Amino acid sequence: MPNIKIFSGSSHQDLSQKIADRLGLELGKVVTKKFSNQETCVEIGESVRGEDVYIVQSGCGEINDNLMELLIMINACKIASASRVTAVIPCFPYARQDKKDKVGSRAPISAKLVANMLSVAGADHIITMDLHASQIQGFFDIPVDNLYAEPAVLKWIRENISEWRNCTIVSPDAGGAKRYVTSIADRLNVDFALIHKERKKANEVDRMVLVGDVKDRVAILVDDMADTCGTICHAADKLLSAGATRVYAILTHGIFSGPAISRINNACFEAVVVTNTIPQEDKMKHCSKIQVIDISMILAEAIRRTHNGESVSYLFSHVPL
Numbered sequence: 001m002p003n004i005k006i007f008s009g010s011s012h013q014d015l016s017q018k019i020a021d022r023l024g025l026e027l028g029k030v031v032t033k034k035f036s037n038q039e040t041c042v043e044i045g046e047s048v049r050g051e052d053v054y055i056v057q058s059g060c061g062e063i064n065d066n067l068m069e070l071l072i073m074i075n076a077c078k079i080a081s082a083s084r085v086t087a088v089i090p091c092f093p094y095a096r097q098d099k100k101d102k103v104g105s106r107a108p109i110s111a112k113l114v115a116n117m118l119s120v121a122g123a124d125h126i127i128t129m130d131l132h133a134s135q136i137q138g139f140f141d142i143p144v145d146n147l148y149a150e151p152a153v154l155k156w157i158r159e160n161i162s163e164w165r166n167c168t169i170v171s172p173d174a175g176g177a178k179r180y181v182t183s184i185a186d187r188l189n190v191d192f193a194l195i196h197k198e199r200k201k202a203n204e205v206d207r208m209v210l211v212g213d214v215k216d217r218v219a220i221l222v223d224d225m226a227d228t229c230g231t232i233c234h235a236a237d238k239l240l241s242a243g244a245t246r247v248y249a250i251l252t253h254g255i256f257s258g259p260a261i262s263r264i265n266n267a268c269f270e271a272v273v274v275t276n277t278i279p280q281e282d283k284m285k286h287c288s289k290i291q292v293i294d295i296s297m298i299l300a301e302a303i304r305r306t307h308n309g310e311s312v313s314y315l316f317s318h319v320p321l
Contacts (some may be wrong), residue, residue, distance in 0.1 A: 001025070003083075004307050005048055009057030009073060010064040012279050015090065016056040018296035023304060029055075032104035039063065042072045048082040054127075055085065059093025067093050067114065068205070071121040078122030086125040086306065087118055088299060090277035091225075091253045095132035111171040115139035127302050129277055129295065130180070130224045130252040130277045137141055145312050147302055149252045149275050150180065151319045152293050154187055156219065156273060161248065166243075167218040168193050172235040181222045193219075195235050209237050215243035226274075229260040231266040234280050253277050254290070261287050 007028040008016030020027045029045030055077070057070040070087060077085045097110035111133070117127065119142055126144045131137065137144040157164050171181035171194040178194060185192035193212020219239040226232055226249070236247045247269055254274030256264075264272050264287050270286075274280060277297045283289050301320040305312050 001307060003051050004054070004303075005046070005051045005082075006054045006056065007044070007073060007077075007304070009055065009066060009069050011061050011069075012056070012058045012090070012276075013272055014279060014281075015058070015276055015296055015299075018294070019056060019088075019300045019303065022297055030073065032073075037305050040069050042069065042076055044073070044080060045248070048077050050081065052307050053077045053082040053085045053271035054088055056088040056090075056299075058195050058277055059095075059168045060091055063093050067117075071117055074121040074123050075159050084124045085122055086127060086303075087123045088127045088303065090126045090129050090295070090299065091255075092131055092136065094280070095136060096225075098133040098136055102185050111136050112139045123281050125306065125307070127299065129275075129299070132224055145302060145306070147298055147312075148180075148316055149277075149293070149295055149298075150184060150187075151315070151317055152275065152295055152298065153222070153250050153252075153273075154184060155319055156250070156293050157184075157188065160271075161218060161220070163218055164188065165190065168212065168214045170195065170212070170214065170219050170221050170235070170239065172221050172223055172231050173197065180224060184222055190216075195238060197231060197234075208234055210238055210242050215246060219244035219247045221249040223251050225255060226251045226272075227255040228258045229256065229263045231265075232272075233263045236267050236269055240268050248273065250274075252281070253315055254280060256283050259289065269314065287298075 005028045006020050006031045010032050010092045022320050031043045055073050078087050094110040100107050129147045130149050131146050168191045169181055169185040171178045174194050174196045180191055196209045198207045221232055232249050239247050248271050250267055250273045252275050269289050271291050272289050273291045275293045280292050297320045302312050
């Protein structure tokens with residue numbers, strides 16, 4: 001493919017390398033370093049004049065540092081006369097701060113701020129995956145391709161859960177992820193249940209009510225992200241007590257911060273399956289239940305189609321071979 005360059009930020013170089021390998025390209029030369037006062041410095045090591053540039057940087061790890069690095073890389077390419085700069089952000093940072101939660105609250109809408117920063121830095125296009133709130137696409141005045149892990153998740157369920165025809169897909173939250181969960185249940189032609197939870201404060205669940213039937217079935221919890229894992233571990237206990245034979249959790253973004261790993265180890269999951277939008281190697285060393293679905297081919301195919309001016313919507317329902 002002519003006139004295309006792929007650069008990797010420092011948040012997830014393994015994923016960037018897989019994307020480049022899939023496309024038959026070398027990752028572009030870039031040196032990122034920090035001055036002693038912790039300012040980020042980026043040097044693009046090759047010409048990008050007139051090129052279609054893709055910068056892969058996930059919103060994970062040291063989120064603020066990685067976001068700043070992405071902004072600087074976008075700007076460096078833009079002022080070096082790149083013809084188009086696309087930010088490939090597998091896990092979008094600050095996506096949970098997408099609205100004011102209480103009437104008259106002074107909460108910020110930080111996802112909108114991040115969208116403005118990316119646009120001002122010079123991004124012409126965003127490719128991301130399973131946005132926590134799909135309205136974030138409307139925070140941008142540039143095209144946003146929100147890809148879905150759903151086809152890869154369906155493939156994993158069919159290949160790894162032998163009695164998937166007798167399962168119930170469960171949403172651990174009656175909120176935004178419900179659409180994603182009902183879509184998976186429809187495509188597998190199985191039942192759907194949801195857990196209504198009441199929170200007293202952020203990251204702490206007070207009470208849970210199961211709506212739907214899981215008795216004598218495999219229960220598959222599906223959500224777009226898991227952070228401290230309090231919700232899904234509570235939900236797993238609720239499902240077992242409601243008669244589920246086995247419980248799996250499938251999540252797009254496994255953030256796993258704070259006590260998450262110890263909670264998963266102590267919970268009754270058969271497996272906790274996540275995609276590699278966020279690096280999981282260290283987490284897998286401490287938790288044998290974590291399994292990873294590789295989504296690099298979906299992102300690589302989205303890049304290839306964008307570069308060639310082809311439709312990306314095929315990827316909403318198919319996993320590239």
